[in-house]
């Protein structure tokens with residue numbers, strides 16, 4: 001048998017979420033191994049440019065900000081799909097997490113007292129920055145927020161924070177096995193013991209055993225084909241959880257499209273472009289957003305701006321191109337200095353990837369798949385439903401502070417806040433539970449992967465990996481995109497039913513030893529199709545519009561019927577996912593108007609108290625584990641009323 | 646107008662017993678705004694599934710895709726074919742451990758470098774969650790950020806004469822990292838400690854100033870300026886010893 005590795009904590013994923021948990025556990029003296037497809041600093045977290053939200057309230061335009069306002073914006077942004085207690089834990093801890101990162105070396109941009117010029121809602125404005133705040137962490141504007149709250153380091157926030165975090169992991173001596181891919185979880189009787197892992201250097205298999213295992217594998221936008229996500233964001237981490245047959249994925253149909261993916265490469269230019277005053281223009285170079293959203297304009301939440309853009313293009317106002325219709329992002333008025341400093345990555349991307357100079361030219365953009373609100377369902381401790389000893393955090397998880405739409409800047413912040421909070425629970429779990437290495441289990445689970453590899457090499461099928469991927473991307477983009485229709489969704493579900501069968505008919509052509517990238521891709525494909533299927537099935541079943549999930553046949557948000565979270569499981573041997581529903585969580589602020597987007601609403605049919613009375617029980621029924629602290633201890637009931645007066 | 650490009654790509658699989666290095670040719674029809682990310686994926690998807698290379702962000706941010714493009718070390722994802730002649734030769738970055746074809750192991754090298762220069766803030770202070778953050782001048786914050794923009798692509802190492810003969814030399818990227826922490830007031834290392842750490846042939850005195858690194862950095866980082874700053878500081882410390 002091949003190598004067996006053991007550690008106190010096994011972390012699958014070396015992005016910000018995984019590394020923050022590693023740091024938490026290593027600081028407590030635990031022995032940690034992190035697995036990653038790539039060297040940690042190349043994880044996708046490094047690509048985030050914009051920033052992270054925390055209610056520090058130091059910038060003049062952030063004056064009076066507090067955690068309650070952050071929480072309020074987050075819950076509204078989620079279209080009330082979020083777990084309000086988790087959103088509260090997040091908003092309360094985010095300022096601490098930012099300061100902690102400052103302590104460890106992140107060079108956050110700081111307040112400079114005195115007059116400063118900004119572009120706000122189309123006008124140049126001079127704002128007096130408070131000299132008393134000189135040198136504290138400053139913030140910029142992002143969509144869907146009442147205050148300027150997004151902390152940043154120029155336009156390399158993800159890079160800076162990930163480098164700092166990885167430096168800490170190195171300092172603490174955390175072991176990293178990079179170019180390794182987890183292919184399956186090792187589990188028995190609802191307890192996770194570790195993972196089966198394939199080397200992306202030489203193709204060998206190993207098994208890893210730990211007291212606690214964490215999945216922090218990030219998003220899986222690549223299943224849409226066109227996505228701002230890195231090419232490694234293919235969702236193996238999430239699909240190996242689904243593969244257990246008992247772990248549910250939450251709200252897979254909640255998929256975010258970012259307004260400004262550039263055409264044709266789908267590379268993201270940050271929301272900071274609009275935060276700093278950039279405009280969206282149509283084919284007539286007319287600024288259309290204020291017509292749709294007079295209050296927030298270009299800075300409404302992402303689901304709203306993406307929808308408005310699509311709506312405007314459907315009216316024939318898009319710019320035609322060989323790569324499909326698009327709109328323009330206008331940054332010219334921000335000036336050369338701004339584009340060379342605060343938005344330099346944006347400048348570089350335009351210059352190097354599409355040959356455009358944003359100082360003098362318009363940038364072609366359109367809404368592009370960007371973020372997966374759905375993921376492995378966990379309780380507030382990050383403990384995965386139905387599987388003891390398995391935790392999840394970051395974009396891979398559905399901790400659920402984002403509900404049906406996440407706010408820009410909340411995801412990067414989530415990675416380190418969840419890392420802090422969940423890291424503590426992981427550490428406690430690992431300390432309280434013994435290590436178990438079972439060669440029988442190792443052999444059994446490794447054998448499963450060997451069989452899959454054999455089948456891919458020696459099968460009789462004729463299906464091509466590349467074609468199945470293309471077909472899947474097309475179904476998702478055409479039928480499970482920004483605007484969804486009942487008919488399109490039904491078709492998508494039927495087509496996924498066929499696609500899933502085709503995945504068993506793949507034969508890889510490349511038989512080279514070592515890394516064999518075709519085999520590597522083929523091993524992931526079925527899992528990817530299953531995730532796509534969960535998205536389509538969840539969307540088809542949800543007969544309402546909420547946040548990023550928008551249906552033309554059910555245009556209203558339905559709080560009477562659908563104030564719930566979709567859970568998708570994939571029972572062993574099944575050919576399609578099985579859906580169930582649980583309450584979103586305890587409701588402190590009842591559903592209301594978001595203040596943008598202008599959708600219709602169907603009110604709740606039962607009193608909030610009645611809804612809240614069954615939350616814990618119904619979630620436990622779906623597999624939620626007991627939490628370290630009882631439900632609702634993280635809430636601060638009623639505090640929000642002070643802020644909306 | 647449309648060109649047919651000829652790619653000559655280095656092929657070698659260290660895990661196959663019978664593999665020997667050679668250059669393989671592929672023909673690709675050029676498309677509008679094509680970059681090497683698109684071209685290499687086309688080759689693997691349509692022509693040859695055995696080809697190995699690395700991309701992650703495909704946006705010039707993660708540093709995964711360094712290779713020699715017609716002899717020059719740079720990032721493949723942000724190289725437009727339109728800026729290259731019809732014949733394009735692709736070789737892996739020299740010096741790093743070969744993993745297969747265009748893929749090399751930069752990750753292990755950089756982790757070692759980071760351990761060698763102790764690439765983290767050295768401080769005795771404990772983080773206090775209840776306290777306000779320590780203040781910092783915004784210009785300084787920007788300056789530190791500037792010196793933190795290296796993406797560990799390895800291009801400067803591949804072009805460096807010293808790195809090629811001394812495997813422990815931390816290279817331009819390593820000295821740049823040293824500069825980043827030297828200018829950060831949160832790092833409490835004093836000149837003595839820095840001197841201990843890097844006044845060696847593996848550190849600042851290994852560099853022979855041939856400047857090959859200076860103009861290959863795809864992030865246009867002012868490598869020579871920062872290395873001069875580090876060298877000046879260490880020379881001054883040497884004089885006081």
Ligand SMILES: Cc1cc2nc3c(=O)[nH]c(=O)nc-3n(C[C@H](O)[C@H](O)[C@H](O)COP(=O)(O)OP(=O)(O)OC[C@H]3O[C@@H](n4cnc5c(N)ncnc54)[C@H](O)[C@@H]3O)c2cc1C
Pocket residue numbers: 012013014015016017018035036037038040043044045046047048049050051052053157158180181182183216217218219228229230232235236237268270370371393394395396408409410411412413415
């Ligand atoms: C272009 C872009 C810009 C963004 N900008 C912002 C922003 O400004 N603000 C914001 O809040 N959010 C932003 N986001 C979102 C945010 O960056 C991500 O949600 C967040 O970084 C995810 O972090 P993570 O730690 O969960 O995962 P990642 O950083 O994606 O890390 C995943 C890790 O898992 C590893 N991995 C994956 N699968 C396996 C496997 N099977 N076996 C072993 N290892 C595996 C990978 O190697 C990697 O190390 C942006 C996203 C994109 C795409």
Ligand code: SF4
Pocket residue numbers: 801804805806807808816817851852853854855856857858859
């Ligand atoms: S200047 Fe120094 S670091 Fe740069 S290539 Fe020459 S020897 Fe290497």
Ligand code: SF4
Pocket residue numbers: 794795796797798799800801802817818821861862863864865866868
């Ligand atoms: S200094 Fe420049 S060339 Fe060298 S590794 Fe860093 S980014 Fe690459």
Ligand code: FES
Pocket residue numbers: 699700701702703704705706707708709710711720721722723
């Ligand atoms: S793939 Fe990330 S820099 Fe080229």
